[in-house]
Amino acid sequence: NTPLQLKLPACLVIPINVIISQHIKQKPVIGQSALSHTPASLHINQTQHCKLLPGMVSSQAQLCRSNLELMQTIIQAAREVKKTCQKTFADMRWNCSFNRNPRTREAAFVYALSAATISHTIARACTSGDLRLCSCGPIPAQILEPGYRWGGCADNLHYGLIMGSKFSDAPMKMKRAGSHANKLMHLHNAEVGRQALRDALVMKCKCHGVSGSCSIRTCWKGLQDLREIAMDLKTKYLSATKVVHRLVGTRKQLVPKDIDIRPVRENELVYLQSSPDFCSRIDKQGSVGTQDRQCNKTSLGSDNCDLMCCGRGYNPYMEKLVERCHCKYHWCCYVTCKKCERIVEKYVCK
Ligand SMILES: *[C@@H]1O[C@H](CO)[C@@H](O)[C@H](O)[C@H]1NC(C)=O
Ligand SMILES: *[C@@H]1O[C@H](CO)[C@@H](O)[C@H](O)[C@H]1NC(C)=O
Numbered sequence: 550n551t552p553l554q555l556k557l558p559a560c561l562v563i564p565i566n567v568i569i570s571q572h573i574k575q576k577p578v579i580g581q582s583a584l585s586h587t588p589a590s591l592h593i594n595q596t597q598h599c600k601l602l603p604g605m606v607s608s609q610a611q612l613c614r615s616n617l618e619l620m621q622t623i624i625q626a627a628r629e630v631k632k633t634c635q636k637t638f639a640d641m642r643w644n645c646s647f648n649r650n651p652r653t654r655e656a657a658f659v660y661a662l663s664a665a666t667i668s669h670t671i672a673r674a675c676t677s678g679d680l681r682l683c684s685c686g687p688i689p690a691q692i693l694e695p696g697y698r699w700g701g702c703a704d705n706l707h708y709g710l711i712m713g714s715k716f717s718d719a720p721m722k723m724k725r726a727g728s729h730a731n732k733l734m735h736l737h738n739a740e741v742g743r744q745a746l747r748d749a750l751v752m753k754c755k756c757h758g759v760s761g762s763c764s765i766r767t768c769w770k771g772l773q774d775l776r777e778i779a780m781d782l783k784t785k786y787l788s789a790t791k792v793v794h795r796l797v798g799t800r801k802q803l804v805p806k807d808i809d810i811r812p813v814r815e816n817e818l819v820y821l822q823s824s825p826d827f828c829s830r831i832d833k834q835g836s837v838g839t840q841d842r843q844c845n846k847t848s849l850g851s852d853n854c855d856l857m858c859c860g861r862g863y864n865p866y867m868e869k870l871v872e873r874c875h876c877k878y879h880w881c882c883y884v885t886c887k888k889c890e891r892i893v894e895k896y897v898c899k
């Protein structure tokens with residue numbers, strides 16, 4: 550059944566590998582060439598499709614065969630991981646390009662984001678009715694103020710966390726694959742991601758009452774958008790802690806490298822090896838460099854041209870923007886607009 554395999558969307562191949570095998574088994578993966586294939590929609594609805602997904606360990610393949618619906622949701626999550634990672638790091642030198650080294654803080658971020666995203670996507674799929682084996686989350690026991698009442702459909706975080714960790718932690722729970730230190734690092738970071746997700750379960754309310762008077766509100770527990778969870782994890786990425794694998798008592802554990810003896814905190818991302826500066830292309834270290842990256846001349850952040858281009862300089866280019874303009878409201882009820890063109894100067898790194 551090779552045709553289907555070739556049609557695997559690149560956006561799936563890359564992140565699934567990132568999530569599962571790449572960092573663990575350190576196998577060379579389907580590289581950039583996969584990206585040139587047009588993403589096609591792969592629909593997992595037969596158990597033999599599970600064989601077509603690259604890089605799954607046996608317990609993941611088993612989960613796939615026993616729950617095809619869930620697998621479809623996990624594939625959707627893999628796409629989200631890639632999209633969200635790229636958006637979150639668009640202003641950084643490392644732009645979420647594939648990173649071969651599983652011991653860096655970039656890998657730490659990818660693991661945390663993957664774990665959070667899988668559970669997030671499953672929790673939401675329960676709510677939207679895409680999964681037959683779960684439905685809305687429980688109604689909280691907490692008593693609400695007058696004028697508020699529980700209603701609606703809560704995101705099923707509990708189910709999301711259970712099924713999500715079952716899938717995303719499976720490679721780290723294998724006896725043979727990968728070094729002990731790497732596995733501890735990835736399990737820890739995946740848990741940090743899931744904790745960020747737990748923190749993102751917030752009360753959401755909707756107004757009811759005569760003509761929007763809001764005399765009564767129904768509320769439910771809903772998850773914040775992935776984008777916000779990713780920003781939270783990006784902050785943790787920036788302050789991640791370097792650790793070493795050391796004997797503590799009778800067991801080898803990860804402990805912070807430079808700080809006085811303290812255990813690793815539950816909310817910090819950890820990594821074992823420092824990263825390159827990502828300025829230039831070093832294939833061996835998984836750095837694609839910042840040549841041709843877009844930068845911002847006036848920004849004070851990390852996308853500032855001097856920072857992004859590592860002092861190499863940058864080239865301006867002109868871009869034509871087409872915008873809606875001179876909009877006019879017509880009674881009743883529509884708006885007409887003209888199209889205006891505007892030339893803006895943009896910059897890419899030399
Ligand atoms: C599986 O999904 C494909 C694509 O959506 C569809 O064409 C096919 O009929 C489905 N097969 C089954 C057995 O549902
Ligand atoms: C990341 O940067 C590299 C190097 O400039 C570029 O080739 C690649 O397309 C970028 N990826 C994204 C998603 O922007």
Ligand SMILES: *[C@@H]1O[C@H](CO)[C@@H](O)[C@H](O)[C@H]1NC(C)=O
Binds near residue numbers: 845848849
């Ligand atoms: C560049 O950065 C400035 C300051 O942060 C911002 O106002 C502007 O919109 C940015 N330009 C682009 C093209 O992103």
